[in-house]
Amino acid sequence: MNPLDAAYMVVAAATAPGWARKARGDWPERLGVRLAEIKPKPAKPRIMLHGVSLGEVNALRTLVPMLAERADVVVSATTDTGLARAHSLFDSVASVVRMPMDFSWGVERFLNEVRPDVVSLVELELWPNLIAACKRRGIPVAVINGRLSARSFDGYSRGRALVRGMFSSLALVAAQDEAYAERFRALGAGPVVVTGSMKWDAANLAHDPVAAASLAEAMGIDRDKPLIVAGSTGPGEEELLHEACPAGVQLLCAPRRPERFDGAALAMGTCVRRSSGERQPGATRFLLDTIGELRSAYELADLVVVGRSFGDLYGSDPIEPVALGRATVIGPSVGDFASIVSTLEQAGGLARSTRRSLGSDLERLIRDDRARSLLAERGLACVQSQRGASGRHAAMLMGLAKLSTRRRPVYGG
Structure with a gap:
């Protein structure tokens, strides 16, 4: 257990009356005690895409099939609705797993099991233990479809000294627009590029x-x-x-x-x-x-x-x-x-x-x-x-994956 784990536990205890009322199951998987089975890692690069909930998972509906043609894709989600949606969209082309909470022991076991060459976070969803573990193992972490609202930016800015190292550890940020890009840069991220939003690509134009x-x-x-x-x-x-x-x-x-x-x-x-x-x-x-x-x-x-x-x-x-x-x-x-x-x-x-x-x-x-x-x-x-961001993200992630496989990320277990 590290100091961050202890802080998480204090916050969890203080907020227990609120979250304990919510109907949530599968706590062993949420805590990283038990992990979903995943197929052995193949010869081609493995790219993990993490969308915390329904909206972020939906944004991946064009990108995942694109990447699946050239890489082994793992889609992770945090919430029950996000996980269910990921299964319904991607079970035929990717492995779908739940991302555990950001306790160090769960993160380490998760990375040992998934063994990604690249970790890609949709929109933002930065977790310190995950970022630190990937950095130690030499796994590049990218933010795609990057979005940093003024409200979130103000919150991060108040703790800029604490979060700057986390943002500077990112291998790449692909932001939706220049305003978001400037906020990422101000918090220490780099390189940052503007690629547009994948939500335009994910929009289903078909009628039923x-x-x-x-x-x-x-x-x-x-x-x-x-x-x-x-x-x-x-x-x-x-x-x-x-x-x-x-x-x-x-x-x-x-x-x-x-x-x-x-x-x-x-x-x-x-x-x-x-x-x-x-x-x-x-x-x-x-x-x-x-x-x-x-x-x-x-x-x-x-x-x-x-x-x-x-x-x-x-x-x-x-x-x-x-x-x-x-x-x-x-x-x-x-x-x-x-x-x-x-x-x-x-x-x-x-x-x-x-x-x-x-x-x-x-x-x-x-x-x-x-x-x-x-x-x-x-x-x-x-x-x-406005469509086309998914293709740009696919090209960048494949480029990171090729660099990563040459450097051979370190896994335990």
């Missing part, structure tokens, strides 16, 4: 009208009446949308977190809940309280509102509805997705709104077919024009 029609039928959504779909909503937004929704227009809300489903239903008044399996004749309010169906709901929408952007949170990713060719509105709080929102907005492919103006903005757009069509067309064109 059968699944969408099935959802509409199951919930009793009237396909002849306009529908606003609000995805990934946060606290207070269901009530806001319920009040702002124009008369005669249907509203479907999909809360981001399952623990909010019951509260969201209360905020919307009388509503049809997807989980109930029931329909209500003439209903105009719908709650998508299931996982994995938001894409189908977006396909049904005449207008999409992106949640977690009208309160004190930091936004949600607007790419999915835009890539489906849906006119999309987002609120003012978008700190975690500022670059993507700015790119879409500059292209005329995303509408901005506020809590005060939301009602009038929805009324205007839902009544103006031409304005919605133009917004959707420009958004989709923007998504298509």
Whole structure:
């Protein structure tokens, strides 16, 4: 045990009342006591890609198949939702494992088992024990799809003397844009290059009208009446949308977190809940309280509102509805997705709104077919024009892997 492990244990004990209430299993794997089995390392380079949760794993959907043509790929995730998504996307082309918590004993066992030639972290997710262990073993660590929000940068800057060594240990940072790149450089990272965001590549442009029609039928959504779909909503937004929704227009809300489903239903008044399996004749309010169906709901929408952007949170990713060719509105709080929102907005492919103006903005757009069509067309064109970051990341990671295999990283066990 090192001093950092002791600090982690103190924090874990102090926060136990919060995390102990959450339904989490597989603690031996989370703690690195037991590891998922992985196939023996082949002759070709092994590249490990780590995406902490669902969003980061989804961003890999184009990169993993690209790399799998030339390397042995291991995809790791931390959360249950991220791990499940990784299995569903990549089991046929890569090994999928859970990354243990950043205790030194778990990290060491994990690296001994996986034996990567390169470790690549999606967006950020820097853990000191992992970085230090890789450095000792001569395993290069890269950040791809690098994103460092102003909020995160301020937090790291307060402990700059402590984190500078960790950032300077990175072999490469591939940042989404120049603003993020400058923040990485200011914290001591280098080399840092701008490659764009893989989320543009990961956007699925294909439609599934059968699944969408099935959802509409199951919930009793009237396909002849306009529908606003609000995805990934946060606290207070269901009530806001319920009040702002124009008369005669249907509203479907999909809360981001399952623990909010019951509260969201209360905020919307009388509503049809997807989980109930029931329909209500003439209903105009719908709650998508299931996982994995938001894409189908977006396909049904005449207008999409992106949640977690009208309160004190930091936004949600607007790419999915835009890539489906849906006119999309987002609120003012978008700190975690500022670059993507700015790119879409500059292209005329995303509408901005506020809590005060939301009602009038929805009324205007839902009544103006031409304005919605133009917004959707420009958004989709923007998504298509931004693609290509995954290929750039693949080339850089293969270059690191070739250098690493020549130096022969050191593994235990």
